[in-house]
Amino acid sequence: MSKKYVYSFNEGSKDMRDLLGGKGANLAEMTRIGLPVPQGFTITTDACRDYYQQDEQISQEMISQIDTQIAQLEKEQGKKLGDNQNPLLVSIRSGAVFSMPGMMDTILNLGLTDDSLKGLALATGNAWFAYDSYRRFIQMFSDVAMDIPKDKFEAVLDRHKEENGYHADTELTLENLQAIVQEFKAIYREAIGQDFPQSPREQLYLAIEAVFKSWNNPRAIVYRNLNEIDHHLGTAVNVQSMVFGNMGDTSGTGVAFTRNPATGEHRLFGEYLINAQGEDVVAGIRTPQSIEVLKEDMPAIYRQFADLTQRLENHYRDMQDIEFTIERGKLYLLQTRSGKRTAKAAIQIVTDLAAQGLITKEEAIMRVEPKQLEQLLHPTFDENSLKQAKLLAKGLPASPGAARGKVCFSAEAATRLTKEGEDVILVRQETSAEDIEGMASAKGILTARGGMTSHAAVVARGMGKCCVAGCSDLRVNEISKTITAGDLLLKEGDPLSLDGSSGNVYLGLVDMESADISGSFETFMKWVDDVRDMGVLANADNPKDAQKAVDFGAEGIGLCRTEHMFFDEERIPAVRQMILADNVEDRQRALEKILPFQRDDFYQLFKVMDKKSVTIRLLDPPLHEFLPHDEDTLIRLAGKLELSLSDMRKRVSELAEFNPMLGHRGCRLAVTYPEILIMQVKAIAQGASLAVKEGAQVKAEIMIPLVGTAQELAYLRPIVDSAMQEECEKTKCSVDYRVGTMIEIPRACITADEIAAYADFFSFGTNDLTQLGFGYSRDDAGKFLAEYVDKGILEKDPFQVLEQKGIGRLMEIGVNLGRQTKPNLKIGICGEHGGEPSSIAFCYAIGLNYVSCSPFRVPIAKLAAAQAKIKEEGKAGFVDK
Numbered sequence: 001m002s003k004k005y006v007y008s009f010n011e012g013s014k015d016m017r018d019l020l021g022g023k024g025a026n027l028a029e030m031t032r033i034g035l036p037v038p039q040g041f042t043i044t045t046d047a048c049r050d051y052y053q054q055d056e057q058i059s060q061e062m063i064s065q066i067d068t069q070i071a072q073l074e075k076e077q078g079k080k081l082g083d084n085q086n087p088l089l090v091s092i093r094s095g096a097v098f099s100m101p102g103m104m105d106t107i108l109n110l111g112l113t114d115d116s117l118k119g120l121a122l123a124t125g126n127a128w129f130a131y132d133s134y135r136r137f138i139q140m141f142s143d144v145a146m147d148i149p150k151d152k153f154e155a156v157l158d159r160h161k162e163e164n165g166y167h168a169d170t171e172l173t174l175e176n177l178q179a180i181v182q183e184f185k186a187i188y189r190e191a192i193g194q195d196f197p198q199s200p201r202e203q204l205y206l207a208i209e210a211v212f213k214s215w216n217n218p219r220a221i222v223y224r225n226l227n228e229i230d231h232h233l234g235t236a237v238n239v240q241s242m243v244f245g246n247m248g249d250t251s252g253t254g255v256a257f258t259r260n261p262a263t264g265e266h267r268l269f270g271e272y273l274i275n276a277q278g279e280d281v282v283a284g285i286r287t288p289q290s291i292e293v294l295k296e297d298m299p300a301i302y303r304q305f306a307d308l309t310q311r312l313e314n315h316y317r318d319m320q321d322i323e324f325t326i327e328r329g330k331l332y333l334l335q336t337r338s339g340k341r342t343a344k345a346a347i348q349i350v351t352d353l354a355a356q357g358l359i360t361k362e363e364a365i366m367r368v369e370p371k372q373l374e375q376l377l378h379p380t381f382d383e384n385s386l387k388q389a390k391l392l393a394k395g396l397p398a399s400p401g402a403a404r405g406k407v408c409f410s411a412e413a414a415t416r417l418t419k420e421g422e423d424v425i426l427v428r429q430e431t432s433a434e435d436i437e438g439m440a441s442a443k444g445i446l447t448a449r450g451g452m453t454s455h456a457a458v459v460a461r462g463m464g465k466c467c468v469a470g471c472s473d474l475r476v477n478e479i480s481k482t483i484t485a486g487d488l489l490l491k492e493g494d495p496l497s498l499d500g501s502s503g504n505v506y507l508g509l510v511d512m513e514s515a516d517i518s519g520s521f522e523t524f525m526k527w528v529d530d531v532r533d534m535g536v537l538a539n540a541d542n543p544k545d546a547q548k549a550v551d552f553g554a555e556g557i558g559l560c561r562t563e564h565m566f567f568d569e570e571r572i573p574a575v576r577q578m579i580l581a582d583n584v585e586d587r588q589r590a591l592e593k594i595l596p597f598q599r600d601d602f603y604q605l606f607k608v609m610d611k612k613s614v615t616i617r618l619l620d621p622p623l624h625e626f627l628p629h630d631e632d633t634l635i636r637l638a639g640k641l642e643l644s645l646s647d648m649r650k651r652v653s654e655l656a657e658f659n660p661m662l663g664h665r666g667c668r669l670a671v672t673y674p675e676i677l678i679m680q681v682k683a684i685a686q687g688a689s690l691a692v693k694e695g696a697q698v699k700a701e702i703m704i705p706l707v708g709t710a711q712e713l714a715y716l717r718p719i720v721d722s723a724m725q726e727e728c729e730k731t732k733c734s735v736d737y738r739v740g741t742m743i744e745i746p747r748a749c750i751t752a753d754e755i756a757a758y759a760d761f762f763s764f765g766t767n768d769l770t771q772l773g774f775g776y777s778r779d780d781a782g783k784f785l786a787e788y789v790d791k792g793i794l795e796k797d798p799f800q801v802l803e804q805k806g807i808g809r810l811m812e813i814g815v816n817l818g819r820q821t822k823p824n825l826k827i828g829i830c831g832e833h834g835g836e837p838s839s840i841a842f843c844y845a846i847g848l849n850y851v852s853c854s855p856f857r858v859p860i861a862k863l864a865a866a867q868a869k870i871k872e873e874g875k876a877g878f879v880d881k
């Protein structure tokens with residue numbers, strides 16, 4: 001039996017999204033529940049995949065199924081394609097499984113030919129409208145299906161307007177439009193070498209093919225890469241009978257959200273244009289009116305619309321983004337989908353929906369993308385600095401947050417300058433899908449035109465990027481690369497600051513401030529905490545970061561890299577003296593100087609982290625990292641340490657290594673210089689005693705790095721224990737402490753059963769484990785990894801996203817072997833992957849007790865951990881991407 005490639009809207013439902021795409025499935029669902037949807041059919045994603053497999057050919061089978069559906073549609077509508085009395089016109093739209101706004105192409109008014117043009121004029125009694133539709137169609141079809149640049153058509157249109165002194169398209173006369181249509185057809189003939197197709201079927205097949213092809217246009221590929229969408233999914237194509245929003249003042253078209261997509265406020269939010277077609281709103285060409293205006297213009301339609309949209313929201317149990325058209329006083333819904341939203345709105349919406357009883361707390365948790373939380377944790381402008389800042393202009397507050405940087409005028413420049421380490425603000429007349437990469441690299445986006453649902457606004461919100469749109473106070477010239485605001489002229493590279501929450505644009509660089517997290521975010525995070533059973537700790541090396549970690553909800557410190565404490569200006573001389581000592585006595589003397597500093601560091605950490613565990617890793621990096629590399633400092637240091645320069649150079653060269661990352665570092669330092677380890681343990685004991693005496697509850701976890709064989713730990717652990725005991729006796733204070741190890745050497749993973757005998761806990765150091773597992777130097781892999789990813793040799797950069805097959809497998813072996821020896825062994829991760837959602841899900845799956853990550857990522861990690869638990873329990877429900 002042949003495959004079914006085409007489904008009429010009344011054959012599908014929202015559950016058929018994989019096959020019909022998001023748009024097709026929702027059109028079918030709206031039809032199913034009786035909403036006013038112009039009828040049509042969907043060509044499946046499977047058809048698109050087959051198209052690519054069959055040498056980019058639409059098969060006869062597909063064509064015959066399309067023809068059957070067209071015949072059916074003609075019958076239902078009482079109209080015929082190409083008819084010269086009452087023609088059927090259709091729109092052709094892409095519709096992938098995951099929404100990709102503006103990434104692919106749409107063709108409207110398909111079916112218009114010289115013949116059916118007459119039919120349309122007759123049926124509507126409006127020749128002007130028929131010609132206006134025809135000229136729009138010729139342009140769109142030529143651009144989308146035949147790759148004829150649309151500027152050629154725009155130029156003709158502009159010329160006619162200019163010659164007649166018109167401002168708006170609506171001022172063009174019938175005669176103007178007739179002349180324009182002739183010129184448009186001539187452009188087509190010249191570009192293609194054939195007349196504009198006069199067979200609606202031919203138009204239809206070409207258009208469908210163009211949509212299939214648009215799946216692989218460069219901007220769609222970039223969008224999928226950014227959003228981690230599979231390139232093999234393909235797009236569906238929706239063929240829908242046209243309704244017209246441009247049939248006079250009782251017609252219109254718009255886009256609305258059932259809740260505010262920037263704040264989450266439960267109130268209809270949207271824009272519409274009277275007497276216009278859909279593309280005019282979405283493309284940001286004309287600045288639309290607020291949906292509130294519809295309430296005054298057409299009160300009954302507004303009431304019906306408000307009612308239907310609320311019905312849709314209740315039906316989908318989520319905030320909806322709805323496209324609608326009013327044709328001569330009759331309302332049609334053209335599309336509904338879960339609306340893109342800022343993180344702030346996402347949290348507000350899911351907590352409200354759960355409070356309304358529409359979704360469960362688990363569903364609420366599953367609907368927020370962990371990475372999106374980063375937006376909430378982003379900085380805003382410092383109030384005082386803001387008071388002094390010069391307000392340049394005000395636009396629409398399209399996507400919240402604050403950003404500052406140097407002005408640039410093209411996506412390409414934004415990408416390039418960002419790579420060079422600059423913070424940039426991308427300034428455009430209006431953005432289009434081609435700008436996506438530049439938008440992703442810019443700190444903020446500013447456009448002179450377009451509304452709250454314009455491309456810039458929608459895409460920036462999705463990216464969580466600050467955006468001010470429709471800033472008409474500014475004149476942006478992309479050619480001369482200037483912005484004019486009154487008398488002021490800004491050039492490329494000038495500094496600018498944007499407030500995406502107020503729409504304000506400031507001259508110069510305004511100071512930034514960290515984010516404020518409260519209100520519904522707290523409620524949401526409480527639900528996350530209730531569900532989650534994996535611990536979330538933070539990597540923090542000083543009391544300030546530790547406090548930030550606690551503020552963000554960290555349950556302890558999972559990694560304090562003590563070497564970071566050594567670099568302080570006051571301490572580095574003693575550290576260097578300790579390193580350069582060539583005998584134990586001298587080294588001891590230097591260590592005595594370092595001890596009070598370390599004691600104070602640990603004391604403060606224990607105080608901040610009261611009752612929470614503090615994992616302190618003993619010294620890890622190769623010692624020469626602490627030595628000066630420039631000659632001047634070397635000479636000064638030699639003087640200070642009363643060493644001759646030649647002795648000094650000799651000692652430095654003794655410490656130099658060919659391969660420091662594989663050299664004298666980690667626990668190897670402690671084996672050869674136990675006095676360093678002893679100093680650190682003593683400092684921990686003394687710091688802990690001081691904190692305990694002041695009423696703090698201390699949980700110290702001493703962590704030994706880079707263990708590769710159980711014997712290392714067998715040798716070092718007793719030294720730690722006896723130093724601890726000795727010091728505790730002296731201070732007369734018992735300290736709650738444990739001794740564990742990092743697992744970051746492949747050999748440690750596969751001998752973890754032996755290592756566990758000497759360890760109270762494990763913490764995976766996946767940075768080193770990735771380095772050593774792959775044999776990729778952490779410091780040098782940047783040179784080739786991007787190319788590995790581009791060429792598909794690696795799926796992702798393994799230093800950012802845990803590589804599960806190999807490195808993950810090593811971890812799994814380590815967990816299983818470790819727990820073979822100690823069934824309740826506490827195991828966590830403190831490499832960078834501990835803050836990356838997909839890696840966290842993996843850690844949960846292999847049974848880790850906790851993850852540890854940078855303070856800013858704590859809420860993200862908590863959410864990812866809660867989601868992993870919900871998925872495991874099968875309570876996730878359907879989640880739109």
Ligand code: PEP
Nearest residue numbers: 744765766767768830831
């Ligand atoms: C690791 O290797 O994963 C780790 C946390 O330690 P560092 O990055 O300090 O080597």
Ligand code: MG
Nearest residue numbers: 744765767768
């Ligand atoms: Mg390491």
